[in-house]
Amino acid sequence: xxxxxEAGLIVAAALLASIGVxxxxxxxxxxxxxxxxxxxxxxxxxxxGIHLATVRWAxxxxxxxxxxxxxxxxxxxxxxxxxxxxxxxxxRWSLLVAAAVGALILWLLRNAGVAVLRxxxxxxxxxxxGFLLLPLLPDSWLIxxxxxxxxxxxxxxxxxxxxxxxxxxxxEVAKVLITIFLASYxxxxxxxxxxxxxxxxxxxxxxPRHLGPVFVAAGVAFLVLIYQRDLGASLLLFGVFVAMLYxxxxxxxxxxxxxxxxxxxxxxxxxxxAHVQRRIDAWLDPFAYxxxxxxxxxxGLFAMGSGALTGSGIGLGRPDLIPxxxxxxxxxxxxxxxxxxxxxxxxxGFGLLLAVGFGIALRSRDRFRKYLASGLTIVLGLQAxxxxxxxxxxxxxxxxxLPFMSYGGSSLVANMVIIxxxxxxxxxxxx
Amino acid sequence: xxxxxxxIIKILxxxxxxxxxxxxxxxxxSHVGSNPGARAEGTAAELVILTGESDTDxxxxxxxxxxxxxxxxADIRISDPYSSEFHARVGMQDGHVVVHDLGSTNGTYxxxxxxxxxxxxxxxxxxxxxxxxxxxx
Numbered sequence: 001x002x003x004x005x006e007a008g009l010i011v012a013a014a015l016l017a018s019i020g021v022x023x024x025x026x027x028x029x030x031x032x033x034x035x036x037x038x039x040x041x042x043x044x045x046x047x048x049g050i051h052l053a054t055v056r057w058a059x060x061x062x063x064x065x066x067x068x069x070x071x072x073x074x075x076x077x078x079x080x081x082x083x084x085x086x087x088x089x090x091x092r093w094s095l096l097v098a099a100a101v102g103a104l105i106l107w108l109l110r111n112a113g114v115a116v117l118r119x120x121x122x123x124x125x126x127x128x129x130g131f132l133l134l135p136l137l138p139d140s141w142l143i144x145x146x147x148x149x150x151x152x153x154x155x156x157x158x159x160x161x162x163x164x165x166x167x168x169x170x171x172e173v174a175k176v177l178i179t180i181f182l183a184s185y186x187x188x189x190x191x192x193x194x195x196x197x198x199x200x201x202x203x204x205x206x207x208p209r210h211l212g213p214v215f216v217a218a219g220v221a222f223l224v225l226i227y228q229r230d231l232g233a234s235l236l237l238f239g240v241f242v243a244m245l246y247x248x249x250x251x252x253x254x255x256x257x258x259x260x261x262x263x264x265x266x267x268x269x270x271x272x273x274a275h276v277q278r279r280i281d282a283w284l285d286p287f288a289y290x291x292x293x294x295x296x297x298x299x300g301l302f303a304m305g306s307g308a309l310t311g312s313g314i315g316l317g318r319p320d321l322i323p324x325x326x327x328x329x330x331x332x333x334x335x336x337x338x339x340x341x342x343x344x345x346x347x348x349g350f351g352l353l354l355a356v357g358f359g360i361a362l363r364s365r366d367r368f369r370k371y372l373a374s375g376l377t378i379v380l381g382l383q384a385x386x387x388x389x390x391x392x393x394x395x396x397x398x399x400x401x402l403p404f405m406s407y408g409g410s411s412l413v414a415n416m417v418i419i420x421x422x423x424x425x426x427x428x429x430x431x
Numbered sequence: 432x433x434x435x436x437x438x439i440i441k442i443l444x445x446x447x448x449x450x451x452x453x454x455x456x457x458x459x460x461s462h463v464g465s466n467p468g469a470r471a472e473g474t475a476a477e478l479v480i481l482t483g484e485s486d487t488d489x490x491x492x493x494x495x496x497x498x499x500x501x502x503x504x505a506d507i508r509i510s511d512p513y514s515s516e517f518h519a520r521v522g523m524q525d526g527h528v529v530v531h532d533l534g535s536t537n538g539t540y541x542x543x544x545x546x547x548x549x550x551x552x553x554x555x556x557x558x559x560x561x562x563x564x565x566x567x568x
Contacts, residue, residue, distance in 0.1 A: 005458060009451070009454060009455065009458075012451060012454070013451065016447060016448070016451060019444065019447065020444070023440060023444060026440075027437070063458075064455065064458060064459060067455060067458075068455060071451055071452070071455070075448065310441060310442065310445060311441065311445075313437050313438070313440065313441040314441070314444065316437065338444075338445060338448075339445070341445045341448075341449075342445060342448060345445070345448040345449055345452060348452050349452065352452070352455055352456065352459065355459065356459065363555065365542065365555070365556075429555075
């Protein structure tokens, strides 16, 4: 596909977003106003900007990534706008900021390439872990953590001399930094880690001294679980780590050991923490806890059920009844108003995104780039899976944003960074 | 009337979503079709001249190989001032495509690394001769 076709699809996605906004206006009984134009401008400006940055600094990059990201963002944006037009206005700004950060990454790497990230891997790891711990800062500080819905994963900055507060979720950026570190660590160690020490029945066990990182990962994920009460991020970090080990070594031992550790951790968490116990009970039988812990899940199920095949139509359902509809439960809101057809379109969008991401990884000749591209794709895929599974009651509900679709600036910035890095990796394969 | 009207809008919007996905899927298919790695193994390898001037832009690699260079006697003639008269040879050895540097002045590079001994290359690898870049497909 050519750059010109990419530009065409970006314009199409921008049109899609503004048509959706127009439909919402119309069903509200309003006539078209500036919102439609602003939406078009925000989408064309942000994704068009990434497109121009790609043409300028990574001309060999895959031309499929940006249109797919634009599509997912557009569908999510329409539903956010329908739920709360003020949030949507903020989301438009976030989108522009995220695109600027993405373009900045492409500019920074224009000469050195992603290889330069290897040199700073321990710095990146330190920043990543620092970001993960940032929400633990005491409430009285200028920069401080904040507890929202029982999870401590927000950081707030009180801007001096005003009453304004900037807030962001550092965990979103941390996941990208930690993935970069893992890719560069594994690029050097994977061969040793794939060595078979001894056999235990059909299971090949690597030498014990190579197992250290697995326990470190499990430990970090468990600490996040305990101190920040963030089930989603903890599951995501651990899952990405295990999946990348498997990609790098091809040893199923790591997957089995990881699953075993996760089960043990899950059991310990279930028996020692009340909030985990509530979540799991509400997952197994949400209708028994309809009044409290299961309320969100049940509302999500009702929403998806009432959506049926083609949905109620945008603006004609009641997705506002679902708690956290613009963020964690955006998929349930989409399923209610766009039906099974709309939700399948979203899933297909994610499927295509993952296919393109893994395609880039497969084509990479260099080990680091291969692991980086697969790791970043795994982050997007696993995050989407964890939150979708929570909404669909395949897994207990864990608070995570649906990449590109949920309302949230930090998430949008982090995902755009992932897209920029994938673009850069695919560009380097054409050199 | 309004109910029917909203239904039509709803369906049209959903069609729009799938139209977009269809376009992307089509683009991926054409992308995969041109991707050297996706082609079935066993088909004859080709040498594609990506940049630089030459008589041809793609050559199917024959078993006895091709000499690449600036000379008019070279099998693949490239008009590149940085190339030697007989710069490198690309041939087949045990079913692999192998690149030999023929003692050129500016060297032969496989994937950006200078090669001095015969080097086996696979699909997707690039061979640089002077300023000319070729890709094995």
